[in-house]
Amino acid sequence: MSDVARVAGVSLVTVSRAINEPDKVAPDTLAAVRAAVEQLGYVPNLTAGSLASNRSRIVAAIVPTISNLVFSETIEALAQTLADGGYQLLLGQSGYRAGDEATLVDTFLGRRVDGLVLTGNAQSPALRAKLKRAGVPVVQTWDLPTPPNAPIDMLVGFSNLEAGKAAAQHLIDRGHRALAFIGAEEDRSRLRLEGFRAVAAAHGIGDVQSELIRPPALIDDAGPRLAQILARRPDVTAVFCNNDLLAAGVLFECVQRGWQVPGRIAVLGFGDLAVARAASPRLSTVLIRRAEMGEHAGQMLLARLSGQSTGADLIDIGFEVVTRAST
Amino acid sequence: MSDVARVAGVSLVTVSRAINEPDKVAPDTLAAVRAAVEQLGYVPNLTAGSLASNRSRIVAAIVPTISNLVFSETIEALAQTLADGGYQLLLGQSGYRAGDEATLVDTFLGRRVDGLVLTGNAQSPALRAKLKRAGVPVVQTWDLPTPPNAPIDMLVGFSNLEAGKAAAQHLIDRGHRALAFIGAEEDRSRLRLEGFRAVAAAHGIGDVQSELIRPPALIDDAGPRLAQILARRPDVTAVFCNNDLLAAGVLFECVQRGWQVPGRIAVLGFGDLAVARAASPRLSTVLIRRAEMGEHAGQMLLARLSGQSTGADLIDIGFEVVTRAST
């Protein structure tokens, strides 16, 4: 930077300003600095800038895994929104392990990230306390506060419990009473199952067969799990899959068996991934606005970081049961 | 840090050492420092550390999009490998735009990342030059050097051209002569098409129908594109899809039409995603070791960063045509 200053015939600060606040510099000076930057191939050291300004322009996000379209689409939108606001995304994967999440948070705090995006709101009391003490803006995603857990700071999500309830209601409305659930061994999936079971019970349906796959729950788990459910209870007529990809796997399994969907068995998905619109039959599903969630998370952070208080610190983006041909 | 030093009754350097090189500190001193850290809730500022040591312990990766299972699984493995080596991953998405890639590289260089992972090897001469000048370790992925492009530094990939050739050969071996291709408007997809066409031509097949989808190529594009191909050439008997998800879309389209696969039309996928093993019929596909690619990229960087020269700076991980039931 001092080389640039010397070549341009100005001081260090002026170079700094020419780069960071160009309109506070005279046009001629600006041109001279830019020429020098170009000539020398100068690349400003953002690390030094971060240290001096106490702002890193980095936001970190922690997801269970990026290899799940459901999360990757949220992250994609988040990264895009942040990039447009001049922030970079540092990515952490917890692998659904709470311990790893805590470790990641430590590292990220050490890097003095300007904001943090978390998945879910089941963080441990210790972690919540640490985050509050650190004073970093935090956005939790993919869930609403599930009592007794209050939001750590900001939040954008939907009720997984209610989504599970709506799924059950959708199937029961269509006359199904022998219900099954295929999901993952994971907080949000369990909440949906809880809601699913609650509504079933309210309709006098006590026996809801369920299969919980240890993450990652891949599409090729779906067929075998359906088979296991049917082995226990051959008369099942409707299955709620916690992910459209799993639902597609179930559809393929039905093709294999020569079963009609929804004639022999109805299939309800979750997410409204592109596969739901491409499947045959078209998949009924619980639509989640994943990209919108990432965008909201990014915008909440940007608003906070630019000193504006948005007011809306808790957004329920809801969900929607989309009825297509599979139920 | 000076608070910790005071409480522990040692100097700043000792605190630094206790944290970064614990075995170079006497056990008692170490215990005292750790107690002080704990008591004060001290979180070391890694930004300051980076500035002083000139190592950020951050590696950046640029992919076209994270919302494509093909890339996200590579990134997942990369992030995991790096994390195990004490490095974090900074993520950039180029959206398949070369300009965005260059901008991202600038920012990452500004952050003094310790390494860079790029997708493909079609970077512009200007970008290649800049990276070489910067002296950062770079790993290119997902391709072999396509002349005249030499590797920038290290590389792990496979030949997309050869993969396309193998795909054509696979279909031709099974008696197909009316071939079609569904892919994306994107470098690697185009290379595969080129190889596909070359082998077809060598067998006297001049008319290969193709549909190139503007990214992101989603599964729900597959059906309509297949329809367009068939509108132009109804007698097509085999289609090579550049992604297993697209292939699954084609399978669903065939279910819709009541067509037998491979009886009426054979379908060959790409990637060997989980969906290939779950589809009905099971999908023949070109297997790419995506996770392995991410792991290799991470290990090459770690080796370089730890001062070891691995020797192997160019890895061809190859591909494999997996024959299942759809061809």
Added chain:
DNA sequence: GTGAAAGCGCTAACAC
């Protein structure tokens, strides 16, 4: 095994 001194490359605050 531990410490004192000297930066790393920038920006904040204030002066002019």
Added chain:
DNA sequence: GTGTTAGCGCTTTCAC
């Protein structure tokens, strides 16, 4: 509009 001064919180080097 531009410059001077004083750090940001660590690590490095070299003594001891």
